Amino acid sequence: MQTLVPEAGRTTEHLETGQAMHALLKELFPLCRSITGEGLRATVGRIAELVPLDITEVPSGTKVFDWTVPDEWAVEEAYIENERGERIVDFKDSNLHVVSYSEPVDAWLQLAELRRHLHSMPDRPDWIPYRTSYYSRSWGFCLSDRALNAIPDGRYHVVIQSSLTEGSLTLAEYRHRGACDDEVLVFAHDCHPSLANDNLSGLVVAAFLAAWLRERPTRFSYRFVFAPATIGSITWLSKNESTLPRVRHGLVLSLLGGSGPFHYKVSRAGNKAIDRTAWHVLRTEFPGSQRLEFLPWGYDERQFCSPGINLPMGRLTRTPNGEFPEYHTSADNPELVSAAELGEAWMACLKIFEALENDNTYVNLAPKGEPQLGRRGLYRSTGGYQDVPERQLALLWLLNQSDGVASLLDIAERSGLTFSALSRAASDLEASGLLARNAQRDRTT
């Protein structure tokens, strides 16, 4: 049995990891990330201090499937100034103030005209929205609705000192080598500026999972990819097409903070091993978890699950995108995300990985009637009680279902027991000589 989850005895491990993750999240929060540029490079540079990353810079103009890698964007300065020279909106205060990929502008405008370039949220008057305009040349500012409404009529000086120049898009990945080449692919997008849950939460959980696995032997190899949303995953896919057949299971990680329960969104096929495993672990060990059907909307599962790629990849979040009010606003800040939530998400991923690693198939070597567990010390000696302990049930389910075809996951799903209880019981029965691995049916060789 492959053990990845910190032992029950050491219950503080995920809390300590949670705190370390939250500290990293706060450190990364101020950087002005976009789908290209220095903020992105600084972010992956910081993660590379945790695990060694392979960095690939893909030049602007490169054709990637139906897309082209865009020019690199940078902002020096950006503000709106009134006639008295007072800056009423300034990029220095929040990097959400500027619409991502705004083109340069330096002009005096009447408020009425300016307003067509201003974005606010009337129903959330104190929050700054997050807006982008990657592929359509324009410029804009985002600000709170309260600030917008406080702007008196008049002329304003609008300045965005931005540049869009040939550069490159930054991809980063860490590969953990396991006993076999079959891979678990983990993806987190890293292009959002000062937003904490979306997706610094996914970024730090992925980084700490990579660091944890690095020190442990595994059956599968694990590939962790950090890239911008959409154009980043498309670029990565186009550069890695030849190795995609190795991907046996995959997870897109995002929105792992916030107080909502876990939401697992299944892959395009909907019934892959990752779908069944992730959902079984979540429903049996994380009460309140929700299972979402596939939908070609959301994060980079849209690319991984496009029909010409079609990887067995699901998506793990807590409350999904668009379903919590702080989504894509300045209220998605480090206080929205707690160390405990990050730690629990990290633990949930490890439990999913552990189940993937241990999904073996066994044969009951004493299949006629139940074997006498009592004389092997696997059964309580006094009979007649009303209840049955979970461990005993796990032994009975394994013996009943282990026909050399049903795997531990099949048995876990049918019994409703946790995968880990069955996995431990399988080890005990194997040690007692009652179960044998059916290596030919193993999900990986």
Added chain:
Amino acid sequence: MQTLVPEAGRTTEHLETGQAMHALLKELFPLCRSITGEGLRATVGRIAELVPLDITEVPSGTKVFDWTVPDEWAVEEAYIENERGERIVDFKDSNLHVVSYSEPVDAWLQLAELRRHLHSMPDRPDWIPYRTSYYSRSWGFCLSDRALNAIPDGRYHVVIQSSLTEGSLTLAEYRHRGACDDEVLVFAHDCHPSLANDNLSGLVVAAFLAAWLRERPTRFSYRFVFAPATIGSITWLSKNESTLPRVRHGLVLSLLGGSGPFHYKVSRAGNKAIDRTAWHVLRTEFPGSQRLEFLPWGYDERQFCSPGINLPMGRLTRTPNGEFPEYHTSADNPELVSAAELGEAWMACLKIFEALENDNTYVNLAPKGEPQLGRRGLYRSTGGYQDVPERQLALLWLLNQSDGVASLLDIAERSGLTFSALSRAASDLEASGLLARNAQRDRTT
């Protein structure tokens, strides 16, 4: 894309059609229809003014499967008279007063004896029930329970001047020729006397659908059959057996007035294209619609779905037979049925037909990752919003699922989007060169 449904802009079309249908219904209401006879002929004669009908008269005595076409029934006069010569029940007042297919009688009876021939509804004391005795020779009168109880003891003169003579059963049909010989079969029974919802509502909706299609090109051919219930559909089936293999989809129409939601009853197989299409259109566009399992009880779907015929025919009604109190009583009159309800039913049928016509299969020509919809003007240019417009979702679903195997209906069912939204989006993507029809998978050639 085949367009049958009046454009969203012209929203009054179905209301105008509804009014025309209701006017026709009121005109047909007084005729004394039965499974044979002049009332039936007058009814189909009036419909023939809307669309040219092929009329077939099948002689009494003709063997039709396990049945025999019965003699033709006619009533000259029918009444119950008291000793003072006052008519206390008279066929002239309501053609429901006489049990359909009553044999002639002219006799004086004591009330006690007479009562064995009188039908009333004690729980609905003001309504006259509708009763028939097609295949067992007898006679009877139907009257309100209040009227029945007001009859004083005494002797009564009972007169039914009816005749049962060799004649014929009248079948009527309209065939609309489409691009291919594969047919959509629409059936409405036309044998009920002065009952509005059952089935003048089905009759007028079918007639106006025929008239609407007549002026429009279609992929499928459409056959509209008007015939008496049971013996009529059996006779039609026995006369048209050789052409049944052409029937690709079918609908029995009845009870399309009244305030209840639509009820679609699936075919015997339960999962035919008509079942999936009709139910998808109803559940996504007509809130409150109900799906009913197949049951060998109801209307002529009993014959079309008998095991030796087994056509892919469902049934569309609003509240089903036997489930609204006015069913088969004098309270099923033109006021029970509104023009708006008829118009909506007509529109629902057109939407079902339109979906049948457009259920094509496409291949995504840029299947690796999502294609860049923005540069093709198919995507909003500013990103970051919480919601996603339905049209954008339709584009993404089509691209994600169009693998040359899944048809629009498959994608509509999986996505829960309306068929028409997907059909329009497919046209746009085809025009952009992102989707191509997979003609080999088309549901019709």
Added chain:
Amino acid sequence: MQTLVPEAGRTTEHLETGQAMHALLKELFPLCRSITGEGLRATVGRIAELVPLDITEVPSGTKVFDWTVPDEWAVEEAYIENERGERIVDFKDSNLHVVSYSEPVDAWLQLAELRRHLHSMPDRPDWIPYRTSYYSRSWGFCLSDRALNAIPDGRYHVVIQSSLTEGSLTLAEYRHRGACDDEVLVFAHDCHPSLANDNLSGLVVAAFLAAWLRERPTRFSYRFVFAPATIGSITWLSKNESTLPRVRHGLVLSLLGGSGPFHYKVSRAGNKAIDRTAWHVLRTEFPGSQRLEFLPWGYDERQFCSPGINLPMGRLTRTPNGEFPEYHTSADNPELVSAAELGEAWMACLKIFEALENDNTYVNLAPKGEPQLGRRGLYRSTGGYQDVPERQLALLWLLNQSDGVASLLDIAERSGLTFSALSRAASDLEASGLLARNAQRDRTT
């Protein structure tokens, strides 16, 4: 049509049988049964007065699959005595007082030390629990918690005059020969001492079913097996392995008294004919019945449904083991079980058997449209009514579905009608020449 259920007219049959079963249950209650020994022999001896039983004694030490037949256990006397020579616990008062298979003891102990051998139920202070220690050598007493707490400190004389000596385990069976060798296997465990519902209820129902079938011709053969739980069913299986392929359907009977609804637990496969038949009969004829998924915990279905045996056997109980408070306590006495409940359980089993016997497949000989039932006297002659009688529905369902493939059970499940209504209707249609048996599809030859 094979008739096993007493006719509707003679409704007292199951009540009389219920009273006879309850009388036998009371007679058997005081015997001290265990998995071996004289109490067990006396029990099967009494049943042999109802139906002739084949008795097999399997010697101690015989290897049966992974188990060994244990030594035979007997108790002469057992008590706890205080220093004044007063017996405060005495086996004579209740044979639950001694842990089953207690080894001999004769010692003076301090209360503190004695307590480690005493079992009580603090949450049910007046009840004596039932405990066993078949395979781990020890001794113990069971007593009410109230009695336990009333024992003053001091020294006590503990005496169990028991013996564990070479002997044998007693198996008993009755075989009813039907028209074919295919068998219905009925199993009831008979090893529990003075407990009424568990499992004297199952025992007496099985015995009276055997007696009832004995006088009737059947299609299937029926084998009734009475044996101790676990070791008994394992021993029987190991001795009868060669004849197991004959078992077409099977039921484990237990807990058939008490006021709870029937609970049918499906076989390991979950969709065998016995599962479908038993559940259909229960859900359509015994309101409130519950269907339980398979679980490798419970009674002897654990052995019959082990992977190397895997018989199509379900389990019929009322409220299952461990889910009613009296389970395995002195409160499970004859008053917990009523004659009416036993009678109803006996009737339910007969209805299940009758459905198994009659699950034939028919072909509609007039499959085009509905045949004219009216002229064959199978349809009411006046039409127009709102409702449809169940008998008419049964005729229509049979005609609609009888394609030579769907069996009566298939049609019963699809229609939701009772199996017996369909079975009677099939006889009528066969007599009218409208249906013919498709003997090739018969579930047994």
